[in-house]
Amino acid sequence: MRTTLQFNGVPEVILEKAVNLGLARSKTEAIRMGIFALNKEYNLVKDIEQELVKKKLKQEQLEMKKSGQKYLSETEALEKYR
Numbered sequence: 001m002r003t004t005l006q007f008n009g010v011p012e013v014i015l016e017k018a019v020n021l022g023l024a025r026s027k028t029e030a031i032r033m034g035i036f037a038l039n040k041e042y043n044l045v046k047d048i049e050q051e052l053v054k055k056k057l058k059q060e061q062l063e064m065k066k067s068g069q070k071y072l073s074e075t076e077a078l079e080k081y082r
Contacts, residue, residue, distance in 0.1 A: 005031070007027075014030075015027040015030050015031070018030040018033075
């Protein structure tokens with residue numbers, strides 16, 4: 001996902017301070033660190049791998065729906081190998 005953000009005031013000062021102190025290489029990296037800290041604090045995503053798989057499956061389903069394709073059942077998939 002590509003997002004453009006503009007910060008003013010306190011958030012901007014905090015990002016610059018994180019970079020100047022060497023905590024982050026860039027403001028973007030500082031924001032990324034903040035996202036992980038948010039997840040750690042509130043436990044938003046418990047199983048990251050499971051969430052990534054769900055996201056990938058949802059994306060594949062949307063692509064298949066657009067192109068009119070359907071998933072094959074196990075029987076249908078194995079039928080051509082008999």
